[in-house]
Amino acid sequence: MTELRDVLLRGGRLLDPSCQLDGVGDLLIRDGKVEVFGGTIGVPDGAEVIDCAGQVVSPGFIDVHCHLREPGREDVETILTGARAAAAGGFTAVCAMPNTDPVTDNQAAVGFVLKQGRAAGAARVYPIGAISIGQQGERLAEFGEMVHAGAVAVSDDGKPVVSAQLMRTALEYARTFGIPVADHCEEPTLAAGGAMHEGFVSARLGLKGIPAEAEEIMAIRDILLARLTGGHVHLCHMSTKGSVELIRWGKERGISVTAEACPHHLSLTDAMVENYNTNAKMNPPLRTAADVEAVQQAVKDGTIDVIATDHAPHHNDDKQREFSDAPNGIIGLETALAVNVTWLVKSKIISLATLIERMSCAPARLFNLPGGSLRRGSAADITVFDPDQAWTVDPAAFLTKGRNTPYGGRILHGRVGCTLVGGQIVHNRMG
């Protein structure tokens, strides 16, 4: 490996809620670690200097939920393109969901994801192992070996864990390894055949709806199972008012439940489906304005611990079809910051510090990952961004292979300038 150059980030707004840091100053990176920050720092010999005036310098964003499609659908995304997209979006680390083909349900598969992630040389890629073998919902996968190989959590995401008994066992067994069990909450019989949120819009468009209760029934089941087992349940992509009320209920009782929300559920409603726009088709579906507002408030008060992308690239041919037959999901890595800044920070629902807490500090804490802090000696996983810069979303310009976004053509605020992983610049738009 080539010797790391020192990097001096000069004159940015250093913002890190993990150590109550907020002030303009310099930050020096040496040997891939944060050496010193604050005030004015002299330029060491041979150091690279990045002028960060007008920019925010924060711990790098960590996405605990994305789909990188490799192995199996390399035409749609690879770990390389996904990691590059992540870096471009300011993510220094991403957790890859195991619903690939084959499923990441054993140590060899976990090792493969890690190896491809390292080779990509962009954001850090952490594998999430499957809860059940083949995500079939029947037999537990080998958590121990997968964790030993580098898995940071387990999840059958893409599918709900239908069996309450399996979920119970997973939560109990995961305690041995101190990892969260992440669940895609969806009661399958209520959601069967559903293409969007059940409500007036679905009734008008003649599309079968998925009621909010399909999510909420599984959310409360998981919370109760976490109470029963003492295991850490992490609820993926929460989208309804009822769900956040249930999580609040669980947290008030000291149950080990954490939850994530996605930028799209924090910004868009089911009205986006109008005209059968398949880029607004996702699971869980876009909900009502009341749900969006409730989830925003939950992000604000910490009921929702983290914001995750659920980045789900699909081939255009697959999305270009009848709405009910089109696959679920949208890409999110390269728009997450801007969507969050535009809908949450610019509209004064949360502060920039809270946003960084939800996108960086909390994910690191919950999933026991490095990063999430600018503290001295911590890995220099850092994102530099301009929260005010307006830009027009051009899907053709993304580094992900996916083009499936409902934000195309929109003007958003907040642009990533530079991303550093372990002190190395993995993305730089600042020149």
Place this chain on the structure above:
Amino acid sequence: MSTPLGKDLLGLEHLSAEQITLILDTAEPLREISERAIKKVPTLRGATVVNLFFEASTRTRISFEFAEKRLSADTVNVATAASSVTKGETLVDTAKNLEAMKIDMVVIRHASSGAAQFLAERIESNVINAGDGMHEHPTQGLLDLLTLRRRFGSLKGRRVCIVGDVLHSRVARSNIWGLTKLGAEVAVCGPRSLLPPAIGEFGVQVFDRVEQAIEWADALNVLRLQLERMTAGYIPSLREYNRVFGISRERLDRAPREIVIMHPGPINRGVELDSEVADGPHSVILDQVTNGVAVRMAVLYLLAGNAPALAEAAKGGDR
């Protein structure tokens, strides 16, 4: 091409009352053509229409075919029982092929809601929705409107109740939009398991009991009950459905006024509608069939860019 209806007819939700009235007014004189010895006018001579039926529907397809032939269009029928998905060809491919063949108009029936719009956005030809999934069936809605208008003169203040499986019915949606736009009061009646939970937001009344509907309504539009709703668990049995929601003579005899009975066909006799009623004096079911051809002629005529004034001139003073 800009026509009084725009490029396509995808549904009644986005048409204005004026546009709907224009279609009905245009259909009136066109009814007369079907009474002639030579049931043909040269209006669409040289135009090519493709009837693209991804879902079986003999009635609608034949009605469109008659309408097209009576306007002298060249028609091609593409019927495929299998959906586009199982066939391996996507609707995008179909659209590209149609575009390459320089077709003037496409009539599409498809099992997926939004399929007609999907096609309309991708081809230059005029697209007519002949029923898309559970969304809309605008020409059926229009023929129902024409039938009622001919019966009542005006729809303003008239009370129409749609009875049955509203949840899965494209006919119901087109009816609700069309009727409310023309000033009728609309209600629905059926088991709650077959009504959308958000039905109230359509601005319609809901009757849980068919007796209430009969007491209230001037007309009942009785929907066909898809028999698979029973096996899918929406209702316990056809027998019980008939007892609770079936329209029988005895029930109608208790109505305070004469009630017009409509049905989009084909009827499950003895399930949603008893034969005695279907074939009885209150039934306008056969008028609906006649009006269906006229309404479809009117839609084809208007979408082909013909000025409404021509329709005026052709008017036979039939009303």
